Amino acid sequence: MFGREASAPPKPVYTTPVWSVPPTPASSTTPPPVSPYVAPPETAVPVKTRPLVAPPSDLPPRRQLMVGDFILEYELRRSTRRSIGFMIDDDGLRVTAPKRISIAEIDEAIRTKQHWILSKLKERRERRAARLQKPPVEWIDGTQIPYLGQDITLRLLVGGRNRSIYNPNTRELWMTLMPGASENLLKERVKAWYQQQAKTLFEERLDLYAGRLGVQYHSFGLTSAGTRWGSCTADRKIRLNWKLIHFSLPLIDYVVAHELSHILEMNHSQQFWDTVGLIYPEYDEAKNLLRKRSQELPVLFP
Known part of the structure; x- marks a missing residue:
């Protein structure tokens, strides 16, 4: 299923946190199920102290x-x-x-x-x-995470290599992890999958709405800002927050239309909103809904 090798099928991940697994009786020879959240042993390494030097900052004053x-x-x-x-x-x-x-x-x-x-x-x-x-998401098999305005199910497997496969028919994201993988690794894998989906989809929507507005953007990139969903510079460089991938396509399109309109109007005047309305007439409803939905998101990556 989903491209797994028949000769060595991955084992389902044990979903109970490893710290709550009851100890195995001494007489038993059957080991407990494998959890991917077993951190590898660490060896203490002496740390060399160095004078603290503030890193150079290119942030505005x-x-x-x-x-x-x-x-x-x-x-x-x-x-x-x-x-x-x-x-x-x-x-x-x-x-x-x-x-x-x-x-x-x-x-x-x-x-x-x-x-x-x-x-x-x-x-x-x-x-x-x-x-x-809000309580953070519990990173176990079967947990629900948001994607394109709906919840999808996270499925965890233990296998010989790290893989990510999404099935749109069942709305399941299958993550195959090597034995001993940590929870932090799983979270980074899910984040990387989100960002890859965002990059592909956002580029498609930018090209679509840029054609409708009759403008060209210079470049596009992803950001991880807190709740700032997008930006457009005077030299037509557009940045979109990858977390928009949690929301439905109409809300993503609103942010895309918003930032592309800044190519013509670098402000939020009535003329700017009239420009947005040319390609996204329901912008006012989408703006309010985006604010509401952003408050409802679960805490995925605190």
């Missing part, structure tokens, strides 16, 4: 501003845009401003919008806290 009773920290980026833009995600406030705008003018713009900024930051913190309170 972060600034602090007293806003009412709060010290507000924000990330400042300079760009060729004509006005000051504000973006709030799990990393906090990001401000994008033209090079000609002084720091004093940027700070004043922040104070002008402080009520909106502080309310959005509070909302973001509450949503993040709600996500983190």
Whole structure:
């Protein structure tokens, strides 16, 4: 089944966590079932201490501003845009401003919008806290994980080599792991499978909607941002969050149409949304649904 070799079929994985397996009586000669989550023995190695040196950072600078009773920290980026833009995600406030705008003018713009900024930051913190309170996925055979808006079943096998096979008819993802594989390895394998599916599907949707809008993007890549689903730079480089693969195709298409529209309008003006509406008329409903679905996702990779 699913391409396994008939001469040496993989054994089903024992699904009870290894630490809860009862000890085998001394008189018994039958070993307990194999679990892939048996960590290989580790040998302690002396660690050589070195002076701590901060790694070079290419991140944009972060600034602090007293806003009412709060010290507000924000990330400042300079760009060729004509006005000051504000973006709030799990990393906090990001401000994008033209090079000609002084720091004093940027700070004043922040104070002008402080009520909106502080309310959005509070909302973001509450949503993040709600996500983190959800119990993490139990990585065992038969667990349910989200894929394209529906749950699929994770099937675990012990075999001679690591393999991943997805059956769309039964909606089962079969993972063959070598004996002794750790839970972290399984999680990395599932993440790699998600990312490969995302790369293939997102490129197809980008090409489809770029043709409908009559634009061309320069390049495309995946990101792992907290809850920022996509970005488009002034030189038409598009990045999409691979976690979008958890959602249904209409929500993926909304983000694709959104980022492609930035090629024509590098802002969120009404003209921008009119551009999105040319190729995705239901953008407002999709935007709200994406926000709702993102809060419902299980904690897969905390």
